[in-house]
Amino acid sequence: MLAARTARRTHRSLMPKPDQSPAASRCFSARSWLQSDEPSASSVATAFLSRFRSIGPQSRSQVLDANQLQLLSLTLNRPSLFPGSPALSNSPASLAGGTPLPPGYHLVYFTPAFLEDELGPDGTDASYNPRPPFTRRMWAGGEVAWPRKADGQPNPLRVGQQVRETTTVLSAEPKVVRKTGEEMIVVGVEKEFSNEQGVALLDRRNWVFRKALTMPAPPATPSSNAIPVASTPASSTTTTAGTTHTRTLRQTAVTLFRFSALTFNPHKIHYSTPWARDVEGHRDIVVHGPLNLISILDLWRDTRPSVGGDPAQMLPASISYRATSPLYAEEEYRIVMDETAGDGVANVQIIAPGDQVAMKAEIRS
Numbered sequence: 113m114l115a116a117r118t119a120r121r122t123h124r125s126l127m128p129k130p131d132q133s134p135a136a137s138r139c140f141s142a143r144s145w146l147q148s149d150e151p152s153a154s155s156v157a158t159a160f161l162s163r164f165r166s167i168g169p170q171s172r173s174q175v176l177d178a179n180q181l182q183l184l185s186l187t188l189n190r191p192s193l194f195p196g197s198p199a200l201s202n203s204p205a206s207l208a209g210g211t212p213l214p215p216g217y218h219l220v221y222f223t224p225a226f227l228e229d230e231l232g233p234d235g236t237d238a239s240y241n242p243r244p245p246f247t248r249r250m251w252a253g254g255e256v257a258w259p260r261k262a263d264g265q266p267n268p269l270r271v272g273q274q275v276r277e278t279t280t281v282l283s284a285e286p287k288v289v290r291k292t293g294e295e296m297i298v299v300g301v302e303k304e305f306s307n308e309q310g311v312a313l314l315d316r317r318n319w320v321f322r323k324a325l326t327m328p329a330p331p332a333t334p335s336s337n338a339i340p341v342a343s344t345p346a347s348s349t350t351t352t353a354g355t356t357h358t359r360t361l362r363q364t365a366v367t368l369f370r371f372s373a374l375t376f377n378p379h380k381i382h383y384s385t386p387w388a389r390d391v392e393g394h395r396d397i398v399v400h401g402p403l404n405l406i407s408i409l410d411l412w413r414d415t416r417p418s419v420g421g422d423p424a425q426m427l428p429a430s431i432s433y434r435a436t437s438p439l440y441a442e443e444e445y446r447i448v449m450d451e452t453a454g455d456g457v458a459n460v461q462i463i464a465p466g467d468q469v470a471m472k473a474e475i476r477s
Contacts (some may be wrong), residue, residue, distance in 0.1 A: 209272030
């Protein structure tokens, strides 16, 4: 079984590794970033880590309800939770107590709970933010593991269970972006989920905190290139050639709005076109990193052979992943999972339009 100590050793291997040369650190963009007389990333990171080490791990408990699970499955445009299980459109009643959560679906539980005036300017909760100016948060990657019990079987989270989430700050490290010289802080957080049988899941996340953007003046005229209204709902098709599985997806603005609501994520880049485009500089609203993680895991479980007809067994040992570029609503992209290597290892890439890699992942069965 993985433990927090192991997480601390492996965490660094998951982090982005931008160039840290002294020359690069002097090349700030005057247009977007605050002035260099503010605290350095190194001093802010040190103070942040010291604060959370003094606080220690934070815990909270929650009963996993069927309603969240039903709504997530429908948001993902999956009419049933598992192949052959009852349709979910009308009621979550088919998700009886004991129904196992598919891998990644824990992300719609233990959501942040803050009043609006406690949120940052970009809508994100500030509970694990370093102090200003490093308050612009992005989900960079991480690793999720499903430990096995003594009998070698997984310990799935299930509907109706009382689950305890324990959050520990593992690290806070200053980094410098090679191309721009921009300072940032990479924070490593571990969330341990336990039920009556012990640890069921370990979720380690890397958050990148960049300097807050200076707010631009409102444009004289609204953005003219509005997101086109999709003529059809979000789409998904899957093909298999040998040991390679490819799923082509298109997420709509509706899907992103519903996922934001389910995860209680008010980050404006996922639903506010003016903010995403005029403030953050994106083409359109951005597909959530956690949604991409779930989409990868859904492809994995959809292409597994049935294990005795028991969906509780459809949990990998682990997945490690790293986001490399954004994906946008209404654009078609591909998840390509290659199992050529064998030994229960699947290498995954999410390919954005123009063949740009948006996310990389490795799944171990």
